[in-house]
Amino acid sequence: MYIPSAYIHIPFCQQICHYCDFTKFFYHEGMADDYLNALEKEMDAYIPDEKATPKTIFVGGGTPTALNAQQLEKLLRIIDSKFHISTEMEYTFEANPGDLDEDKVKLLHDFGVNRISLGVQVFDDEMLEQIGRVHKVKDVYTNVDRLLSIGLTNISLDLIYALPNQTLEQFEQTVDEALKFDLPHYSSYSLQIEPKTVFYQRYKKGKLSKPPEDTEAAMYELLQQKMEDHGLVQYEISNFAKPGYESKHNLTYWNNEFYYGFGAGAHGYLPGKRIINLRPLPAYVKQAEKDGLPILNEEPIGKKEQMEEEMFLGLRKAEGVSLARFHDKYGVQMDEVFSDAIPQLKERGLIEVDHSHIRLTEKGRLLGNEVFQEFILEEN
The missing domain is CATH 3.20.20.70 (Aldolase class I)
Incomplete structure (x- = not known):
């Protein structure tokens, strides 16, 4: 639950x-x-x-x-x-x-x-x-x-x-x-x-x-x-x-956990989907009054997208992303999924990896977006 x-x-x-x-x-x-x-x-x-x-x-x-x-x-x-x-x-x-x-x-x-x-x-x-x-x-x-x-x-x-x-x-x-x-x-x-x-x-x-x-x-x-x-x-x-x-x-x-998003333009994240609400105020009010679902877009979030976001979001934290938590959530080792990104980012001094976490270095914090894009997976 x-x-x-x-x-x-x-x-x-x-x-x-x-x-x-x-x-x-x-x-x-x-x-x-x-x-x-x-x-x-x-x-x-x-x-x-x-x-x-x-x-x-x-x-x-x-x-x-x-x-x-x-x-x-x-x-x-x-x-x-x-x-x-x-x-x-x-x-x-x-x-x-x-x-x-x-x-x-x-x-x-x-x-x-x-x-x-x-x-x-x-x-x-x-x-x-x-x-x-x-x-x-x-x-x-x-x-x-x-x-x-x-x-x-x-x-x-x-x-x-x-x-x-x-x-x-x-x-x-x-x-x-x-x-x-x-x-x-x-x-x-x-x-x-x-x-x-x-x-x-x-x-x-x-x-x-x-x-x-x-x-x-x-x-x-x-x-x-x-x-x-x-x-x-x-x-x-x-x-x-x-x-x-x-x-x-x-x-x-x-931590890439679930949340409701209520209100005009709000984003919600529930199991398997991300929900984006209507942004214009009249449109939001009209649709909410009609059926309570003023949704602009509902997009499916599969395992690939979840794993990518686990890295984008988790690497913002000083402690980084937990290797064990990643395995527990997705049933696969992080270094298997990101076998290309992790070694080259480590070699460039942008991330560090120990027995429990992967995290940004001081240099990596200054170049965060450059690091995050390396965790975008191929479609297959």
């Missing part, structure tokens, strides 16, 4: 960030009401009778806390009606600094949310404005204090580096200020310029450029060293935690 996690997507934002390519829409109260009704219909279709007991729940976006207090309470009640919520289970909400007033913080706490992922990005008001954020640095302090005061202590801060015109010194200041909070978890990602974003349009017109690759690499190395000096363990390429505070939900993805 498999026990999936649950990802729930709330696509509304008060402001669209210049770099974001997730499914998102400007917040509108009426649209949000319709969306929550449709979301409930979709969840009913997958969990019609008894409550499910998920491994983890993650509510992301968009910005879930862009909902008003009444809508947020409705969302929490919908989730509570479909899932058994326990204090032992990781239950995460994404939030933007400035969104969390006292009423919303109390609601989250009262309904059993026990982890908050706060989208800080940088500790620099001018740069926040340049990337399309509406919060200020002071809002981070206000919201963290508000969360801690009610007992929501499992907080993660998200940071971005390699932003346009960002210097190594500016990023160091952001990391130093973030670490002053002494929180249990930090995530930090380099900027990716994705299609259908403001930054992409500027990039195409030659009006935007990222820092040079050597500066981006120096930012990543600085990040790693600062986190280590502060007692945080890098358990995944972009994630750092005090022992015991690793994101259990994200480990679901990196």
Whole structure:
């Protein structure tokens, strides 16, 4: 019996960030009401009778806390009606600094949310404005204090580096200020310029450029060293935690385990199939109201695809991919399946293999995509 996690997507934002390519829409109260009704219909279709007991729940976006207090309470009640919520289970909400007033913080706490992922990005008001954020640095302090005061202590801060015109010194200041909070978890990602974003349009017109690759690499190395000096363990390429505070939900993805995906544009992964939901909001709402299955595409996932993804995802973790776990899941030895990729990547110094795991080297982390593509198998 498999026990999936649950990802729930709330696509509304008060402001669209210049770099974001997730499914998102400007917040509108009426649209949000319709969306929550449709979301409930979709969840009913997958969990019609008894409550499910998920491994983890993650509510992301968009910005879930862009909902008003009444809508947020409705969302929490919908989730509570479909899932058994326990204090032992990781239950995460994404939030933007400035969104969390006292009423919303109390609601989250009262309904059993026990982890908050706060989208800080940088500790620099001018740069926040340049990337399309509406919060200020002071809002981070206000919201963290508000969360801690009610007992929501499992907080993660998200940071971005390699932003346009960002210097190594500016990023160091952001990391130093973030670490002053002494929180249990930090995530930090380099900027990716994705299609259908403001930054992409500027990039195409030659009006935007990222820092040079050597500066981006120096930012990543600085990040790693600062986190280590502060007692945080890098358990995944972009994630750092005090022992015991690793994101259990994200480990679901990196361990190639099953999860529901609810909401517009959400992806789900259930035995033998990957499900991708309709992305446009009117189409999602219409189909969910009709039959609870607002599916854009459902693709079969065979053993070949599972083994490939086991490597792509698992190699993101610092511990790498377990040889024994691979054999238990797929009934074959890893070095038999990837007999070409493993020796040549090892020879190039991009991976290391011991008696229990295969993992990226420091060099391999910097060239992760180059490593991952070597684990694409031939069709036969």
